[in-house]
Amino acid sequence: MSGEKEFVQHLQHLKIGSIEDLLQQIGEPGARIICGGTDLLVKMRSGAISPERLLDISEIDALRAIEEKDGRIEIGAAVTESEILASELVTVCLPLLRTALVHLGSLQIRNRGTLGGNLVNASPAADSAVPLLLYNAELILQRAGSERSIPVEEFFRGPGQTALASGEFLRTVSIPIPREGFDPFFHKVGRRRALAIAIASLGALLWVEGGVVAEARLAAGSVAPTAIRLSRTENLLTGEKITPELIAQARELAAQEVSPITDIRASAGYRREVIGDLVERFLNEVVG
Amino acid sequence: MKIALTVNAIECEMEIEPGEILLDLLRHSGYKSVKKGCGSGDCGACAVLIDGRAVNSCLVFAAKADGRTILTAEGLESDGKLHPIQEAFLEGGAVQCGYCIPGMEITTLDLLTHNPSPSEEEIREGLSGNLCRCTGYVKQIEAVKQAAKMMSGGSR
């Protein structure tokens, strides 16, 4: 150690070659998975976390694929955001995921940051969370001897908190390709147009059949301890014809359904109002 | 621990601490074009290419450079001639204080390698992670357009 190197922390940095290796190492005390490191390093630098062993999974081939399987798109946890954006499959089948990731961080961040990392970090403002909630994504979690699959909604437990048990890791994000004929919507409110952490975001998928809402999916970020589905508003809309009265009700219900906090980026009141108003905007766009 | 890597086409071995950051390693090894502006991945002044992709070296452990190919702005010139991107930034008046410029050139190289004729919007999206406080970016956008032309063999 010498000169001007500032960040020298005593730790082990282990390159993990396979899932088997990972399963052996993951239970060790002080171990933590690292992939792109774009969130982890910031947290380590601020002293929020201080792992002793970093398990680098970025080169495990099994975690690096994007595949179509039985009407689902499966994305390995170590696939970078840039790779997702370059994927024809994602562009065609999951356009909202693409829309959300285009605005995540910057080119340099997307070149390192991974879908798995963005989810495991469990920020209420995670850019990938809203589209994955809308797509009813399932997360495949693996541990020694077993694996399970849970809806992304159940994965987030609070800011920085996930359903991952000790010794368990996120392997794959499995996303059913939605049936055609929907109206999509995504808006991220930030103070600037790039490199912004969302003040609030709203995404939606809506199927209208025969003049009534056949299915409504609404999800919001940065307005609750985790990114959430607005299920009460969805229920309100489902089976109904979109009228000005319904839009007004949906707007109000969505604003009630979120539970934002005031922080240095915006007040709770603003976030609540903006979610309601974005729901209104979306529904107005749908009815044209 | 020891890592083996290629920096600006030179193969080398470097002794590192496991907790060391690539930014510090590169600067310590004499690659001073890699600038520290924030330490949190927000400004892009420390951008380098790892295996052809631009990354903020302040957010990468040095250990991850093992076996990789790194390019810093010092490595852009070849045979004593400026890289077209450097030339475009120079000729286009895109430089003021110059602190952001090496990182911006590196990100531009990633952008233009993967998208040889980007639209203005794509240029903006591509460079959104490289902050500049002096220029207002106007001449930098023009420089990237010019560099794209030069690199695809178009007229200067």
Place this chain on the structure above:
Amino acid sequence: MNEAETKHSNTKSQDLSLNSGMIGAAVPRPDAIDKVRGEARFVDDLVFSGMLHAAVIWSEFPHAKIRNIDLTAIMDDPRVVCTLTSEEVPGDNIVHVIYDDQPALAAGIVRYIGEPIALVAAEDRASARAAATRALIDYEEIPAVFDPEEALRPDAPLVAVPAAVEKGPNLFNSMRIRKGDIEQGFAAADVVVEGEYRFGYQEHAYLETQGAIAVPEEHGAMAIYGTMQCPFYVRSAVAQVLGLPLSKVRVVQTATGGAFGGKEDVPSLVSALAALLAWKTRRPVKLVYDREEDILTTSKRHPAVIRYRSGAKRDGRLTAIEVDFIYNAGAYQTLSSAVLWRALMSAAGPYRIPHVKVDGRMAATNTVPNGAFRGFGSPQMNFAHESQMDLLSDRLQIDRLEIRLRNALQIGDETATCQRLEESVGLTETLEQAGQTVDWENRLRKIEAFNADSHSRRRGLGISTVTYGVGLGGKAPFLDKAGAYMKLEADGSITIAVGTVEMGQGLTTALTQIAAEALSLSPERIHLAPVDSSRVPDSGPTVASRGTLMSGLAIIAAAEKLQERVSSAARDLDIPKEEIPSRLPEIARVFFMRNIDPAVEGWASGEPVDWDPESGLGNVYFVYSYATHIAQVEVDLVTGEVNVEEFVAVHDSGKIVNRRLAAGQVEGGIAQGLGYALMEEIPRQGGRLLTTGLTTYRIPTICDIPLRSEVSFVEAICSKGPFGAKGLGEVPLMAAHVAVSRAVVHALGRPITTYPFSPERVKKAVTMQKNSE
């Protein structure tokens, strides 16, 4: 985006024969080649043999007595070389800027979070930083005050050092203007409009943080290498803390990664701290702030509240203004009294007003000391005076461009300080040209049509016009001076040294062009040496948009002397005038053989200026620059987000020395102004600033700048400037942020009076507008 266009005006009375065509040319920057190669050496890129690394122990409380400083745990690490506290300072424990109130290291009391208390030097940076966290400081908290208005109440805790307050407890200074008879002025008004305007911080966010290296030199001297605007300020500060004569301190400016005023006073402190450790260890010591330290502990644009009343006739002509304002100085004076003065001088805007009453106060609080930032107290005032003009326009139903034209200062008019403008007033031309460029009336109609058709998005057009007094001004009439040193080398090349600095703004290029023009030589023959305080006399600070002007004049003065000697030698050799440039080596040899001194010095001092503190009147600046900006924005009424679509900027900075560089300055000012108006904010909780890095302190990215922008110049020639030039650097930001914010107000049809116009504030205005409809 066009290359800036230039229109000549007011040039009739001037006959400046420009012989080589250098002035106005887009000469490439000599410093850019190193920068595109990544080889420019910024302070953190320099390494000296045996160099140590410093870390600072900062105050964690906004106001506290220091009971005890225990640094024993710091020395646990063998890589730590020493610590240092205020008791060991060999000279005065003072970092002098204008007053002597700020210590280099807190002695017994801290007055803001982030005040330096003690220093550590270690063999490497990581060890120094780690060691600093082991300091045990025993504080006794005492009552603190953070809000400037609260600080001025009689029962407020006393923040300021008594020796630094001019006008009462916590009142660092107050200043005023009294012109005409304010009662009569308002009595003559047909309408009176009032507003209260509030501003938070703006952080410079130069990409390169503060840093300095102190290097002990022979015979007990000290050299400082650092990122800075004012080498002579740094020299004084270091000499004073070390107790050295000025001649034993040498200051070298390194490549400077942006400054914007933030490297005017702060480098004096940074350099003093590094110098103290270098003095104690007798080894070179580097101190470089990380981003968090830079944001939390260094100066920013002053938070402010401005109350403004304007009276006007039915035809829009202003009759009177009454302005009262308070700026938050923070815990020490630094440059605040000077900032207060410029704010005062800017209060009236670029308008003809017969009756003026302005009162400004600078309050001390337990917050980080604020200082210089591009515009120097003016930008806050610019938003206030332009908001008032829009209010009048609204009330009187006179178009916003028209009402400005009716009040715009012209040659022969008197300013708010009763200064008669004798030349170089291009204000009206900037207004007219900006209006023509956007096609003002048609544009307004188009916007109206767009808005009639859209429910959830609305467009607006904002206009702002500003004036800026170039140079340091009448409050400190002796300060404005600069020297230049010029020598003819044996091979016919020219070396020049000046004392004002390149910090990205393009000074090196502009001065090279001025020298080339004055010497009738090509710029490649001329080299500007790195700025080193030992080479030239004290040339004052590189601030107040004065660099090109003052150093330019000094270079011209030097060039005239050198030309004389060269011409005389040429005559002796029968070299015709036009062959002089190519035969300079021959002439240089003659200099050598005949013992002619090949070195000359040039000296420039500012034109006479004056100011009477009692009345606030005087010929306060010898010349003014002007600008008009127009911005078009689109506001998302649902989210409150603002998109700046288009920008037109027209400047009168006299003769433009380098058009491309000048346009670059304007474009940069637009981005910084856009940030100030819309996104840049530092929330404060008590004495603690809540943004600690560039993740939360957001400056504009490349995606935020307007899709279309057009920069142009009208050149109202200034006979006192080098080849007719005035100053430019600060003006673009001053005009730009106001054009953006006023455009938002125009879009909404409802005022917002607090900066920045965040999505939340904009949304709130939308909601209030809806409720009132």
